[in-house]
Amino acid sequence: MKALFIHGNGGCTASHHWYKSAARELSTLGLEVILETFPDNVIAHRDIWLDFMEKQLGGDSKVILIGHSSGALAAMRYAETHSLIGSVLVSACHTDLGDPTEQASGFYDTHWQWEAIKANQQWIIQFHSEDDHLIPVEEARFVREQLTPEYYEFKNRGHFMGSDSGGKDFPELVAAIKQKLQERNALSQLETQDVFTRTRT
Structure with a gap:
């Protein structure tokens, strides 16, 4: 099982933030x-x-996407056409907010396929903060309404960057994913037990 991190734009790299x-x-x-x-x-x-993600994952469906900011956009767009285990969306939005750089990305050029995004994965987790200075909380709440994820909203975490409250760690994200994996393992064990029971009877 793979976990692919997708960072934000604006020169962000894999070594930034949490x-x-x-x-x-x-x-x-x-x-x-x-x-x-x-x-x-x-x-x-x-x-x-999206092409880079395709090459990294090779079409593997046993993957969890962890997208931050523009990375959350990439995670949602990828899920429109690919099967996943689940995804984590941090500071997600659904419009370009009138920003020229965002407009140039192409992520907003087509309508969002919300139902496909939901249908192609088992679960979605979403994080946002009311004081995000780049993406208004209303954007995240709209995404929440469309995708009905497991939603966590903070008051003082900003855009979840290194300089924001929380700094270089994001324990809530790790804990949420760990919980999903534990639920998956528990379900698998129950299914195995059920097969064993039916076989014996």
Whole structure:
């Protein structure tokens, strides 16, 4: 099972914010963690990023996507056409907010396929903060209404960057993913027991 981190645009890299810390924690859970700086990390053109994700994952459906900011956009767009285990959306939005760089990315050029995004994965977790200075909380709440994820809203975490409250760690994200994995393992054990019981009878 893989976990692919997708950082934000504006020159963000795999070494920024809480990515490395979360990646280390998730690797201890038995996940194959992929944390690399994406090409075109200033504008983050949709076609370049989705192609990079396709090559990294090779069409594997046993994957968890962890997208921050523009990375959350990439995670949602990828899920429109690919099967996943689940995704974590941090500081997600659904419009370009009138920003020229966001407009140039191409992520907003087509309508969002909300139902496909939901249908192609088992679960979605979403994080946002009321004081996010880049993406208004109303944007995240709209995404929440469309995707009905497991939603966590903070008051003082900003855009979940290194300079925001929380700094280099994001324990809530790790804990939420760990819980999903535990639920998955418990379900698998129940299914195995059920098969064993039916076989004996």
